[in-house]
Amino acid sequence: MIYGIGTDICDVRRIRASLARHGERFAQKILSDAEFATWQARSARWPERGVRFLATRFSAKEAFSKAIGLGLTMPMTWRSCEVGNLASGKPTIVLHGALKDWFDARALSAHVSVTDETDYAASFCVVESL
Structure with missing residues (x-):
């Protein structure tokens, strides 16, 4: 059953x-340690790619926070929600700390999609109860 849906568009x-x-x-405030390392590597090679990476992560975390109905209130924090990628490249939500405990206690699962174009990054997140 669908628990919540969230979407976000980021300039x-x-x-x-x-x-x-x-x-x-700014990047350290938004990104988990793993995301920050990826951001640094991408930014070093091509700064614009780093900006887009940060924008998609910002957007995905906003969409996720809306889907779980908390917005950016505890236990939801920027750094406790990580946007990773499966081996296939599919984006996935990885949670940490109190947010992971909160999410697991409700037996929830998240699905996220991210995209970016020249001036915008957008994300869509569906959270379902298992």
């Missing part, structure tokens, strides 16, 4: 401006 230009204003500190 990549806004993410770029936040990075210019706050530097790595």
Whole structure:
């Protein structure tokens, strides 16, 4: 049964401006440790790719927070929700800490899709109860 649905669209230009204003500190606030390492590697090779990576993660976490009905209130935090990829490349939600405990206690499962274009990143998330 569907527990919740969330969607988000993020202006990549806004993410770029936040990075210019706050530097790595902004990325560290939004990304998990694993995501941050990926962001650093992508940014080093091609800075714009790093911006898009951050924008898609921002968007996916917003969509997930809406799907679980918490928004960005505890136990949902930016860093406790990670957007990973399966070996196939399919994006997946990986949770940590209190958010993982909260999610598991409700026997929930999440499905996420992310995309980006020149100026926008968008995400869609469906959370279902098992």
